[in-house]
Amino acid sequence: MSITTEKVLAPAVDVGGTAQHTDAALTAPRRTLPTPLRRTGRGLLAVFTRTVAIGLLLAVWETAPRLALVDRTFLPPFSEVAVAWWQLLLDGQLAEHTQASLGRSLTGFGLAVALAVPLGLLIGWYRPLADLLGPLLEVFRNTAALALLPVFVLLLGIGETSKISIVLYACTWPILLNTISAVRSVDPTLLRLARSMDLPAPRIFQKVILPASVPTVFTGIRLAGAVAILVLVAAEMVGAKAGLGYLVNASQFNFAIPDMYAGIITISAIGVGFNQLLVALERRFTSWRTPTGN
Numbered sequence: 001m002s003i004t005t006e007k008v009l010a011p012a013v014d015v016g017g018t019a020q021h022t023d024a025a026l027t028a029p030r031r032t033l034p035t036p037l038r039r040t041g042r043g044l045l046a047v048f049t050r051t052v053a054i055g056l057l058l059a060v061w062e063t064a065p066r067l068a069l070v071d072r073t074f075l076p077p078f079s080e081v082a083v084a085w086w087q088l089l090l091d092g093q094l095a096e097h098t099q100a101s102l103g104r105s106l107t108g109f110g111l112a113v114a115l116a117v118p119l120g121l122l123i124g125w126y127r128p129l130a131d132l133l134g135p136l137l138e139v140f141r142n143t144a145a146l147a148l149l150p151v152f153v154l155l156l157g158i159g160e161t162s163k164i165s166i167v168l169y170a171c172t173w174p175i176l177l178n179t180i181s182a183v184r185s186v187d188p189t190l191l192r193l194a195r196s197m198d199l200p201a202p203r204i205f206q207k208v209i210l211p212a213s214v215p216t217v218f219t220g221i222r223l224a225g226a227v228a229i230l231v232l233v234a235a236e237m238v239g240a241k242a243g244l245g246y247l248v249n250a251s252q253f254n255f256a257i258p259d260m261y262a263g264i265i266t267i268s269a270i271g272v273g274f275n276q277l278l279v280a281l282e283r284r285f286t287s288w289r290t291p292t293g294n
Contacts, residue, residue: 107167226275248263
């Protein structure tokens with residue numbers, strides 16, 4: 001009897017043991033890469049994703065003229081443009097023109113931020129002031145800055161003042177209009193909650209209006225940063241003797257096509273770098289916001 005019982009129970013013990021081993025295998029923790037390695041992998045993937053399109057563009061730029069798909073007289077290979085850019089850098093011309101352009105654009109941009117942000121906050125906060133200046137703003141916001149370039153040259157001459165002024169004028173409107181929109185689009189619930197706490201108007205403006213307006217204000221500042229470079233390049237093509245716009249224009253007239261493309265690439269690089277700097281500042285001043293997306 002006992003022998004039969006042992007024979008019957010033996011398979012059960014084996015099955016139970018197999019089940020235990022199976023459960024242990026299923027519950028065993030999966031091997032994962034350490035956190036620094038995962039971060040490095042994600043960083044490399046992000047860099048590759050962001051640069052692959054630019055790499056393809058440069059490859060097409062290099063091969064199309066060599067395969068006679070385009071006339072290399074007007075579009076030389078990228079390698080020739082890179083050599084011309086390096087030569088301009090070595091002889092100091094690129095640094096001279098870049099310094100001149102950055103000085104003008106940053107001065108006009110800085111003045112626009114200093115003037116347009118406070119004015120936009122006041123116009124957005126005080127309705128009587130908005131009603132008074134509204135028609136005037138509509139007139140000037142629909143007048144292109146480059147259309148007024150001859151006026152600035154006639155009134156202020158062809159020196160530095162006219163170029164800085166045209167940059168100031170062009171940068172003012174994106175910042176001003178976005179700042180006004182930011183103040184007017186503040187959540188009414190926040191305002192009612194602040195008023196229910198009997199906060200005075202200056203405190204409401206400081207604690208509610210300003211923090212809620214920062215993201216939209218920075219949107220206008222980033223738009224103005226792009227406008228500053230574009231308008232300045234156009235202004236430097238008229239009556240300037242230094243600057244990246246002058247370099248591009250003079251290279252075209254002298255048929256130094258690689259130098260012309262070298263100046264264009266430098267302008268693009270400055271625009272991208274300036275935009276990334278503004279994005280970093282925006283993240284710094286809006287770190288209180290809850291991130292959305294991945």
